[in-house]
Each structure stands twice: as C-alpha cells, then as structure tokens.
Amino acid sequence: MSFLSATLSRVKPSPTIAVTTKAAELKAAGRDVIGLGAGEPDFDTPQNIKDAAVAAIDAGKTKYTPVDGIPELKAAICAKLMRDNGLDYTPQQVSVGTGGKQILYNALMATLNPGDEVVIPAPYWVSYPDMVLLAGGEPVIAQASLQTNFKLTPDQLEEAITPKTKWLIFNSPSNPTGAGYSREELKALTDVLMRHPHVWVMTDDMYEHLAYDDFEFCTPAEVEPALYDRTLTCNGVSKAYAMTGWRIGYSAGPVELIAAMRKIQSQSTSNPCSVSQWAAVEALNGPQDFLPVNNETFVRRRDLVVSMLSEIDGMVCPVPEGAFYVYPSIAELIGKTTPAGTVVENDEAFATALLEEADVAVVFGAAFGLSPNFRVSYATSDEALKTACARIQAFCASLT
Ligand SMILES: Cc1ncc(COP(=O)(O)O)c(C=O)c1O
Numbered sequence: 001m002s003f004l005s006a007t008l009s010r011v012k013p014s015p016t017i018a019v020t021t022k023a024a025e026l027k028a029a030g031r032d033v034i035g036l037g038a039g040e041p042d043f044d045t046p047q048n049i050k051d052a053a054v055a056a057i058d059a060g061k062t063k064y065t066p067v068d069g070i071p072e073l074k075a076a077i078c079a080k081l082m083r084d085n086g087l088d089y090t091p092q093q094v095s096v097g098t099g100g101k102q103i104l105y106n107a108l109m110a111t112l113n114p115g116d117e118v119v120i121p122a123p124y125w126v127s128y129p130d131m132v133l134l135a136g137g138e139p140v141i142a143q144a145s146l147q148t149n150f151k152l153t154p155d156q157l158e159e160a161i162t163p164k165t166k167w168l169i170f171n172s173p174s175n176p177t178g179a180g181y182s183r184e185e186l187k188a189l190t191d192v193l194m195r196h197p198h199v200w201v202m203t204d205d206m207y208e209h210l211a212y213d214d215f216e217f218c219t220p221a222e223v224e225p226a227l228y229d230r231t232l233t234c235n236g237v238s239k240a241y242a243m244t245g246w247r248i249g250y251s252a253g254p255v256e257l258i259a260a261m262r263k264i265q266s267q268s269t270s271n272p273c274s275v276s277q278w279a280a281v282e283a284l285n286g287p288q289d290f291l292p293v294n295n296e297t298f299v300r301r302r303d304l305v306v307s308m309l310s311e312i313d314g315m316v317c318p319v320p321e322g323a324f325y326v327y328p329s330i331a332e333l334i335g336k337t338t339p340a341g342t343v344v345e346n347d348e349a350f351a352t353a354l355l356e357e358a359d360v361a362v363v364f365g366a367a368f369g370l371s372p373n374f375r376v377s378y379a380t381s382d383e384a385l386k387t388a389c390a391r392i393q394a395f396c397a398s399l400t
Helices: 016-026 047-058 071-085 099-110 127-134 156-162 183-194 225-230 256-264 274-285 288-309 345-360 382-397
Strands: 094-099 115-121 139-144 164-171 200-204 231-236 251-253 374-378
Touching: 016 288, 016 345, 047 115, 047 274, 071 094, 071 251, 099 127, 099 164, 099 231, 099 251, 099 256, 115 127, 115 156, 127 139, 139 156, 164 183, 200 374, 225 231, 225 256, 251 256, 251 274, 251 345, 274 345, 288 382, 345 374, 345 382
Parallel strands: 115 139, 115 164, 164 200, 200 231
Antiparallel strands: 094 251, 231 251
C-alpha cells in the first residue's frame, strides 16, 4: 500500500511549472532556449510598491497578522472593488490569502463535499480541475471551441449544470486563451445561472487590468446584481502589478463563506506575508498610471506574436482581448513529421519537439483541456518573441 494519500493519486503536478523547469534545465545545460511558458510579466514590481514593503520592514510590521488580512488591506480592497467594479463590499466580506491560488483553494475546500460538481469551461487554467479534485469535488468540463473564440455559450453552460453543481468557475480574460467575455456574452451566462439558484459563481478576475483595444472588463456580480449573494469575486495583485513572488490574492463574497475560508486558512498558512500585505495596500491605493503604459507594451507584443504565428501554414491564431497569452490551433499540423523523425501525434508531441528541436518552450493544449493547441505567453521581450516566433515558423515549415 502506498504511503501517499489516495487523494494525491487524483491530481497531477502543474504542467506549466514542469515546462518552465524543463526549459530552465536545458538553459543551464548551455542550450539557447527561449521560454514562452511562464505566466508572469517580465516587468519589475513598481518602485512605490517596493518602497512600501521596505517601510513596512523598517517599521517592524513583520509579525503575524489577522488570519485573512490586515484592516488596511481589506479597506483598500473594498475601495478597489467599488472604484473599478461598482461592487459594494464591507471588510467582513473580504478574504486575503497567499496568492490568488490559495484563495480559490480555500473556497473550494470550504464548500465541496464528495460528489459535488464544479463546472469548469475549457480551455481552463491548469489548476482549476486539480484543486477541485484535491478538495474532494468533481470537475465537470464544459468545452468551448475555436469557433467561439474559446468562449462558453449559454447552451454549453446549461448542458453542464446538474442538481449536483455547486460552482461555475469563470475566468475572463482567460488563461490560457486571453479571451475576454463582453458584457452581453457574460449576461447571457448569468441569465443561465439565474435559472439555477443552487449554482454559485467563483469568478477569477486575475487579468482584469490586462484588457486591450476597446474590450471592457466586467465581472458577474456587476453584470447581474441578483447574483451578488452567490458570487465569490476573486482577484489579486500578481499579474497587473508584476507581483507574482509577493503572493497576495483576495476575494469578496458572502460573510459565511468568507468566515469558512478564514477557518481553513487559520489551520494552514495562518496569514499571508505581513510585508507583502503592506506592499499590496500601496499597489491598490497608489498610482495606477503605469497600467495603461504596460498594456501598450503587451498589445504591441500580442500583435507581433499573432501576426508572425498567423503567417504559418496550418496554424490559426485568434486575437485575444486580454491577459498575455495566445492559444493557436495546430489542427492541420497533426500527423506531420519533424526533421528528427518524430511524428506530431498531438499537441504534447508538438511542444516537446519544438523544445527539443527548435529550442522554444511552450505549453501544450491538452494541459488546458482543449487540443490541438498550444499556449504562448508573450510576457517577455520583443526581441525574444521575434526570435522565438521565427523559430516556430521555421520548425513548422520543416514539418513534412
Ligand atoms: C487565471 C489565474 N488565476 C489565478 C492565478 C494564480 O495567481 P497567484 O500567482 O496570485 O496565485 C493565475 C496564475 O497563473 C492565473 O493564471
């Protein structure tokens, strides 16, 4: 009998972290690998945020804090939710955790019983299904398609809901596709939820500020106020504020749910890092003017990547509304052979060969629940992106 728990056998390690690790190993071995796998901005954390952290250290704010966040950060989060989303939350309705990941995990741990179902639109962020499994629930994957630019339709949502459904996990703009739901598209989904009062929505708004062109971000409780009492609005500072390593995420929702999440956190990590919380106060309350400046860079990179990948015969690369990912389809390349003699049987074989034969690291689509595709993160320099896309072009042209 294995010493390890049975629950562990239900989950797999994060494939995105695996790709990043493999690329780093090859680099360390002297290979000129370009990594397009990591989901984090290449920008530095803004100076005012770093200064706030240093000031917190100097002021001795280095002790345990209240379990789910210092009052100053909860106040900053309430102000942000009102300012950006028109949502009225009190500090008792707010929970701060060690990254957006812990917030989602706390919520699932606090609510799922064996057999409870969670609807997850695919392509999905890799961690959703495994977090549901770890929490004892059953992921129900609702497949979106390339034809709808990877967005779930109301009919697909309706079909996925059963009497056992507890949550819909909603993510826009999305990791891995960058797809963002317009207000009308989201309203069509919340209309479905209004017909199923037992279903709650966990909305992961992590990429809220990474929205481009004329796309306007919106979130379920704002689009359908009647869902307020069964919505957990989740967000964090990791992506927009280039603070992935600081580990601060947060959510707002009904007081009983927030209290249950607090109970879980009190018996796991106690509280998010004190210094990071003070940095997050500055991130949310301080100047926001660098956000549009960063977005100009992201739009330029997105357009570069989409145009170079779209030139490839057999590749279809939709233009995403936000985040820093593109998710091209390689349906027409499946079955071809690489110069080293590998048959590209699926998107995992494509990504493996691309890394081994062309020194570019991407994440294969099966990891995100929709194939045959792959995810490119364009949160890296223009120069690296140009070289990487030229390598992908040459690699695809060499397939026979
Ligand atoms: C959609 C989505 N949600 C949540 C997270 C987790 O964010 P954090 O680093 O704050 O835990 C990520 C990170 O990749 C993400 O892409």
